[in-house]
Amino acid sequence: xxxxxxxxxxxxxxFVIMSFTTTFVAxxxxxxxxxxxxxxxxxxxxxxxxxxxxxxxxxxxxxQYISSLYSNLYYSSIPSNILDNLxxxxxxxxxxTLVNEMILNAMLKDPVVTAHIPENYEMRNDVDAFxxxxxxxxxxxxxxxxxxxxxxxxIEADDEIDVVDVYRSFLLSNEYMFY
Amino acid sequence: MNRxxxxxxxxxxxxGMISAPYILPAGTIFRSSGARLANHVVLVVFGGGIRNQExxxxxxxxxxGGGPTGNIMRNMLNGAxxxxxxxxxxxxxxxxxxxxxxxxxxKHMKYASGPTGHFNGHTAVITGNYTPDSLxxxxxxxxxxxxxxxxxxNDPQKTALNAWWxxxxxxxxxxxxxxxxxxxxxxxxxxxxxPQTTFGGLGIDYFSTLNTMHPEELARLNSIKxxxxxxxxxxxxxxxxxxxxxxxxxxxxxxxxxxxxxEIPIEWPLPAGVGFDQLSGDLSNVAISWxxxxxxxxxxxxxxxxxxDICHTNFSEYISYLHxxxxxxxWLWQKIQSDPVLANDTIMICIPEHGRNEVAxxxxxxxxLFAYDHTGDDNSRSVFSLIVGPPSVVNQNxxxxxxxxxxxxxxxxxxxxxxxxGFKDSIPSGYLPGNVLEQAFV
Numbered sequence: 001x002x003x004x005x006x007x008x009x010x011x012x013x014x015f016v017i018m019s020f021t022t023t024f025v026a027x028x029x030x031x032x033x034x035x036x037x038x039x040x041x042x043x044x045x046x047x048x049x050x051x052x053x054x055x056x057x058x059x060x061x062x063x064q065y066i067s068s069l070y071s072n073l074y075y076s077s078i079p080s081n082i083l084d085n086l087x088x089x090x091x092x093x094x095x096x097t098l099v100n101e102m103i104l105n106a107m108l109k110d111p112v113v114t115a116h117i118p119e120n121y122e123m124r125n126d127v128d129a130f131x132x133x134x135x136x137x138x139x140x141x142x143x144x145x146x147x148x149x150x151x152x153x154x155i156e157a158d159d160e161i162d163v164v165d166v167y168r169s170f171l172l173s174n175e176y177m178f179y
Numbered sequence: 180m181n182r183x184x185x186x187x188x189x190x191x192x193x194x195g196m197i198s199a200p201y202i203l204p205a206g207t208i209f210r211s212s213g214a215r216l217a218n219h220v221v222l223v224v225f226g227g228g229i230r231n232q233e234x235x236x237x238x239x240x241x242x243x244g245g246g247p248t249g250n251i252m253r254n255m256l257n258g259a260x261x262x263x264x265x266x267x268x269x270x271x272x273x274x275x276x277x278x279x280x281x282x283x284x285x286k287h288m289k290y291a292s293g294p295t296g297h298f299n300g301h302t303a304v305i306t307g308n309y310t311p312d313s314l315x316x317x318x319x320x321x322x323x324x325x326x327x328x329x330x331x332x333n334d335p336q337k338t339a340l341n342a343w344w345x346x347x348x349x350x351x352x353x354x355x356x357x358x359x360x361x362x363x364x365x366x367x368x369x370x371x372x373x374p375q376t377t378f379g380g381l382g383i384d385y386f387s388t389l390n391t392m393h394p395e396e397l398a399r400l401n402s403i404k405x406x407x408x409x410x411x412x413x414x415x416x417x418x419x420x421x422x423x424x425x426x427x428x429x430x431x432x433x434x435x436x437x438x439x440x441x442e443i444p445i446e447w448p449l450p451a452g453v454g455f456d457q458l459s460g461d462l463s464n465v466a467i468s469w470x471x472x473x474x475x476x477x478x479x480x481x482x483x484x485x486x487x488d489i490c491h492t493n494f495s496e497y498i499s500y501l502h503x504x505x506x507x508x509x510w511l512w513q514k515i516q517s518d519p520v521l522a523n524d525t526i527m528i529c530i531p532e533h534g535r536n537e538v539a540x541x542x543x544x545x546x547x548l549f550a551y552d553h554t555g556d557d558n559s560r561s562v563f564s565l566i567v568g569p570p571s572v573v574n575q576n577x578x579x580x581x582x583x584x585x586x587x588x589x590x591x592x593x594x595x596x597x598x599x600x601g602f603k604d605s606i607p608s609g610y611l612p613g614n615v616l617e618q619a620f621v
Binding site: 053054056059085086088089091092093094095096097098101102103105106109144146147150151154158160161165166168169170172173174175177178 | 339344349353356368369370371372373376377381382384385386388389392395396399400402403404406407408410411412413414417418419420421422423428431432435436
């Protein structure tokens with residue numbers, strides 16, 4: 001005579017094992033999420049996203065470029081109506097370097113932005129740190145030793161260079177157009 | 180082989196290797212190909228879709244179930260205005276005599292192939308090639324534009340400051356200043372402005388307090404930026420769009436900002452006593468285009484008008500816009516003749532991008548007049564063209580072509596302008612299927 005108690009206990013144990021297996025061990029679909037670093041707002045504790053600039057091989061779209069300009073200068077996301085307006089305006093001029101310059105210069109004149117910009121004496125007090133901060137803030141990477149040496153030299157050799165000059169140069173440079 | 184022969188052959192081979200890359204497809208070693216007929220060309224894509232019936236045929240309301248005939252384009256064409264049943268305000272011509280007396284009218288030309296869409300029509304006029312049904316509205320054209328031929332083959336080569344595309348609309352039209360062709364492309368493209376946007380509300384809102392950078396600021400910018408760019412392995416050529424030289428860019432930016440701020444006053448193409456509310460988008464495009472012509476004296480400019488496309492729903496307004504656009508063309512020609520650089524050295528060409536249907540649709544306007552679409556019938560493929568210029572170069576007061584025997588196609592405009600500016604023979608064979616509109620020239 002079969003031992004029904006034993007059989008039912010075995011079946012129940014089997015179900016428990018199967019449920020456990022299907023819940024925790026079964027095949028899972030790998031979900032790959034691509035993260036695009038184009039509109040990150042860094043203010044304090046900025047960390048490098050790129051190890052070097054060769055990782056940047058994709059051109060920012062006009063929308064990405066303008067929104068990253070805005071977030072870099074205003075420390076906030078660009079309101080959608082301003083973004084829409086500037087993207088449309090950008091279409092109306094064929095030379096994109098020219099219109100980028102206009103958009104950037106208009107932002108750099110905004111008192112909200114100028115309130116965030118360090119004073120020139122702060123830059124002059126520690127040019128090394130300022131250069132490193134600029135690379136992190138605008139290029140999302142640290143400068144190489146050569147880049148740091150070169151830019152520090154340019155700034156120290158010309159008393160007329162101010163913080164806005166440096167910011168403007170980073171934000172209109174070719175590397176800033178890519179991610 | 181003796182030593183002397185060896186040296187001679189080596190020198191000849193070396194000379195051949197050096198010169199070979201510079202031999203152009205036309206077989207000439209030099210870039211220049213021909214004498215110029217004039218040093219400036221203004222092409223007006225007199226667009227929006229214009230029927231020959233209301234323009235060169237001067238049929239006015241006769242196709243609307245009866246009504247007067249008459250000339251509503253008195254700046255361009257000979258003929259009296261309609262005598263009655265006026266659905267538009269008549270403006271006195273700005274030209275002392277119609278432009279047709281100063282040039283050649285191709286009364287019936289063909290837009291022979293491709294969809295009768297506005298962008299297709301513009302593309303055909305500006306590239307000299309008809310477009311397929313599959314034309315991508317969101318990309319630059321596949322074949323080179325007039326601007327690229329001009330900038331690549333002109334000798335000496337000219338900067339983008341000499342080539343302008345002034346479009347009333349954004350949309351796909353922003354892509355017509357250069358093509359995707361690998362031998363041409365953005366490096367030979369034209370400057371582009373869409374004045375209603377560049378100088379309109381958005382321009383005023385965002386840039387009216389902006390000044391051009393001082394030369395010292397620019398020098399500092401260029402010094403730092405050059406250093407930054409030298410450490411990145413992609414250049415400005417990897418970034419889409421045309422680029423000007425630094426000097427040209429600053430000159431253009433200065434111009435744009437001064438117009439926005441009102442420091443460069445704009446003259447509007449309106450007759451005395453006519454209110455500003457009558458200023459159409461077409462006329463404002465003409466006005467700003469004139470300022471660009473006056474400021475930079477470019478050798479090549481293309482302007483368009485498109486307001487007439489209201490003809491899909493409002494025939495009376497179409498008549499009114501056509502009348503005003505004609506005034507704008509006359510006004511522009513008068514301005515050109517008042518400029519010491521451009522006067523007597525400019526050829527202006529006007530051509531619609533396509534026509535409109537022979538049969539009206541079912542949409543009446545407030546005057547009970549029916550509208551017209553453009554869906555590819557023969558009538559919507561029939562256009563005219565007017566070429567005006569100095570009498571020593573352009574045949575004056577000449578009319579060629581008829582409905583039965585049309586002369587010329589819209590794709591002939593590019594080779595014609597290449598002929599005027601003297602670079603036609605430098606364009607590689609196979610690029611331009613059209614012909615020079617020889618009848619226009621002395």
